[in-house]
Amino acid sequence: MAELTGTGEPTRATLEALTAARVLGAPVAVVLGVPGAAAGAAAELARFGAGRVLVGESAELDAALAGPRVDVLARLVADRAPAAVVVPASAEGREVAARLAVRTGSGFLTDVVGFAADGSATQLAFGGTTVVRARVTTGTPVHAWRAASLTPVPAPVDPVVEQVPVELSVTAREARVVRRVAGPAAGRPALTEASVVVAVGRGVTTAAELAAVEELADALGAAIGATRAAVDAGSCPPSCLVGQSGARVSPRLYVAVGISGAAQHWSGVRAAQTVVAVNSDPDAPVFALADFGVVGDVATVVPALTAQITAARA
């Protein structure tokens, strides 16, 4: 099941899932969208190994939630008996996986980060502190793929593009999107998909410090995350919240700026591969959690870091 970005490209998680799923067999990509929004993704999906791309377009999808995707996938499971169904483990992807598993009488696994040829999957549990190998033992396995778990590898094929009908069932119509309100436009990657996250804590206070952090994020191509304290202080919108009550991130690099390292925040950070921290308090708990720490004031360390990174690249 492909997911598309706002500009109609397959998301990184989609390309990761295609890359990983090749070990299970030749992947078929399913892409749904409003008319004109889905077909364009076929070429990119084929570049990452989807030999067959099933395209479903309907104007009704604009207001739809998970329902229609579940309907289409359930029909495909019945008609084509795939070895497994893989969906990105986004908020919507999880809903699709859950409903599909119940409808097809199957088991499902979430936060999958790898497959083996025997059909078993590797999951990260407890925010990455436990690695689990698990297997679905009932029905057609449904897997929700955790973003930023591997680097997508192209495997170009000539795709067969097929249209699939999209009809909204009664239940699919009963839950709907009334309107979509754009937040502050961010030219930055989505938090849960980003391979680099720069996160802001209560230690970042002034507008100048915030601007410096944004420059650092842009130098690294990073998404911006935040602690609850930073959100409460109004430094960042709630959509940036990382932690127990916010997003769980799994970037290759997490930069914690002015963050103490509270357990509720860290439960969203555990799956980060490398963590670095900037904090003025040498005894801040975050230094015990980070791979590399800089003890110093945000106001001086962050601009210096941005300058060094820009210089290292020149």
Add this chain to the structure above:
Amino acid sequence: MHSVVLVKQVPDPTGDRRLDRGDATVARDDADAVVGPLDLHALEAALTLREAGGGTVTALTVGPPRAAGALRQALATGADQAVHVVDSALHGACAPQTSAVLAAALRRVGFDLVLCGAASSDGRLGVMAALLGERLGVPHLSGLRALAVTGTTVTGERQTEDGWWELAAELPAVVSTHVLPDPPRRRTVAGIRAAQHRSVTTLTLADLGIDPATVGLAAATSRVVTADAGPARTPGRTGDPAELVRFLADRALV
């Protein structure tokens, strides 16, 4: 309106969590148990709806005997009644099985609106609303940061990565709540006293007409093959910005 709030007793999320060595289920005995933090938001939403429009709030849990503590907490916070599905056969249930048991209990107690947390703090699957919607044949809305009921429609807002969506569904429905604007109310002394007079209804799988052989570890739809501690983090080192950038460059991170 009858709202049913799903509360799950979880190990204290501020502590370390791990899987039991023996059968790869959550090691629960050594962890302090609390009601899931987002479940408290779901309960708060149900109590607020009751204040505005009347009705009944039921707390429901599926879990071992000690999970009754979660129901006591819900009653002391303001729930009218509580239902506990407890059966030794449930140990090690997978999510589809748990949803089947919850759905059977929900059919039994009846509901207009089911509310649960967007994700528990132990399993963190974030799927229960969708599973129950499918089992019960009703719509679901998940991850709401605000919600309201007007007539027979539940509306809510879901935060997305580039803004937010306004969502709506017809009752009966299942919704899951993220952090809502108001902090969840706490137990009061009066509430704790009043709760002592309210009983917890206990149901077994047999009461719900579920064959114990179809749930639990042996019949789970998925199975853990191996569970290992994740890669340990080497104790961090410190340095100046230039050293940090070299550290990042060595790891191909800049």
